[in-house]
Amino acid sequence: MQISTEVYSCKSSTRVVVPLAGDVAANRFLLATANIGERNEIHLVEYNSHNKTVYSECIYKHDGQIFGLSPCPYNPELCFAIIGCDSDTKKGALYRLNNLPCTHASEEKEPESDNAQEAPKQAEVSGENGEKVEGAAKSVDEGDGKKEEKESVEEEESLADDKKNAVPVTQGPTELTLLCSAPRENVITAIWHPGNLEEGTLPHEMVIVYRTGYAGYQVTDEGELKELFFYPLTSPCTAAAWDPLHTHLLAIAEDCDVKVINISDNSVHAEMKRAHADTILCMEYNPNRPSTLCTGGKDGVVTVWHVSHRGLAVEKTLQAHTHWVTSVHFNPLHDQLLLTSSTDSGISVWRLFSVSSAHMREKQHEDKLVMTLGGARTSIYSTCWSAKNPWLYCGSSYEGKLLFGLVPGEEIAVLLDEI
Template identity: 25%
Template sequence: MEEGNSIIYGLEHQTRALSPQYGESDAIRFLIGTQNLKPQANQVHVVELEEDTGALHTKVFKHEIGEIWHLRCSPHDVATLLTTHNAFDPNSSQCTMGVTIFKLPTVEVIPKDLDDLSAIQGRNAEDMELLKTITSEKPEEEIRCAEWHPTDPNRIGVVYEGSLRVHDVNTGAAVATTAPEGRARLKFTGGKWNPHQGHTQFAVLQDMHIKCYDTRADSNKPSWSIDNAHRQLARDLDFNPNRQFHLATAGDDAALNIWDYRNGKEPIFNRTDHSHWVWSVRYNSYHEQLLLTGSSDARALLTAAASVCRDLDDEAARLSQVLEDGVLQSYEQHEDSVYCAEWSAAEPWTFASLSYDARLVLSRVPRHFKYKILL
């Protein structure tokens, strides 16, 4: 991929689910889930970027179980993924949601020879192996998302609209349940595992607030919380991979906030560079001062938060700020809401953004910012 040029991959159906292939350390791969209302029409696309040439290679798999609202690749097995999906049930005449774990028949995307290329070009969408489906006890209850446990391949956290449950992957049974107190409790809208604190905490978005629960036992009281993290609905969160008390949040107030949850009264970093709802926020796994956001203003932004990523006890680090805080680059190749923006799991300078108009844009951090960080 040449400096400054993004690569666009178009799909046939609308999309809002994207995940890097976390278990892959060599190839730059992303998985996309489609959101088509037609029965048995949805797919999972595996997209691989050939770094030297900028060529894209893809494979397409069937996802006949329903439209995909959320997708996560397993950090434990490169071929395993889970989808949060919605489908119309003709028996009950209503839509039901579920979480399904799949296994890809192959992780190879780039053909090894001409025979492989001919075979791929002549094939339609392939089948994935369905390993397990988890559904709500109440068919009408919405499922917001599902996240793999960071270290235990047999556990996933599932965020329902009224509770958080940790499920056993093999049996599907809930092994821990969290439901907030109060009759008029606000609904959950998403969440994520805390990669620190022994991997026992799961933080959820609850309207404008952030609540974090200990998953080792059933609980209805949070371990910590950030009230009024946003002036409107909180849409996404991501933990700083290097600083155990820092997390970033995004919301309908068009804001990107960074918090130290030990004192959550005010954010330690705040930007409102988007002009509409911010759906996604992600820390770079290697360089914590780089953050990605995606918004309904049809833009993905690369933002620097260097001022809150320095060690203030180190005088040299305190005096030298590698990047200036603020937007480094705006990516405007989309024409609809950017629901997801994700860093590559294999290459720290490459990322992808996905919009509802079925457009995946792969980009790289501009070279001069990269050199500022490295040199």
């Protein structure tokens, strides 16, 4: 087990972390707190790979416990949030993130193996106003040593090297603008259109999956949700995933069962009864290999399925964790890597060549557990890959820590066919 050395800390509990999907120029994440009550926050957190520092760019105040976030991949200012006080009263709302700090186009491009060989430096950040970064000054490159000696310590600690000439970090909380609310309660997830839409040619579209049904929406220029269709479900939904390669297919978990629905006519494309021994909590399609679905459940098992009109066929089964599996994410560029998390406080990275888009390569590598990231004492409810750096990932623990990890250099060499 590798202990995370880059940690962002909040005083409040956290359940949700997602990449800022509409911004691929920086390693930026949205971290949501989960206080029972009205006082919660959404932190915009950035990880700087060059000097391995983590810091908060701004904090948005929010009323209500946050169970889910879904940033728009086409507009980083738009974000759908799932809020509520318990599992039966989750509501959904679309927000605009006001005063979102800009990412500068001049920022240096992240090399693929940028993080492979360097030993990580300790960096822990507090989520309070006036964020603190320990060890940031020590990690500044020697080439930046000609800075003014009288530069304030606060500025040195708040800004990473490639941000020294950028807009200063926003101090204190900023505002969220409520654009609209979902017309129904009991929201399970909200998924923006997963296809590669050409800018300006198609409207922003999303599917909102409720406990009792699912609906398609167009997001108007005014930020309203225009409902395109709604279909009820026969059993309560616990998780869902939209196929990015076949955008007419939506996978739904109904307790232990998996059903793949053709949303164009609400017909059942494929289904599997008792896919897991206990409730399915998470699922995701492979973005690079067609008809490949991954599921995780309360049984601690992760299963990779091949989906066809004949049904779901098991391709790989992992006894991945000792308790509930709370998230599964394929690496968006190197789908041989699968990121999982659990209420056993573990974050794991798996190499699954046999069920990846690279499985037909002449050089084959065995499937294995690449690494487990430690450092949390409580449940990990959410993980994600960076939208910029393909080797960077993070996970949020219920104790309020955002833990960062990097794929080991030797594993990167394997994936890039260097060994």
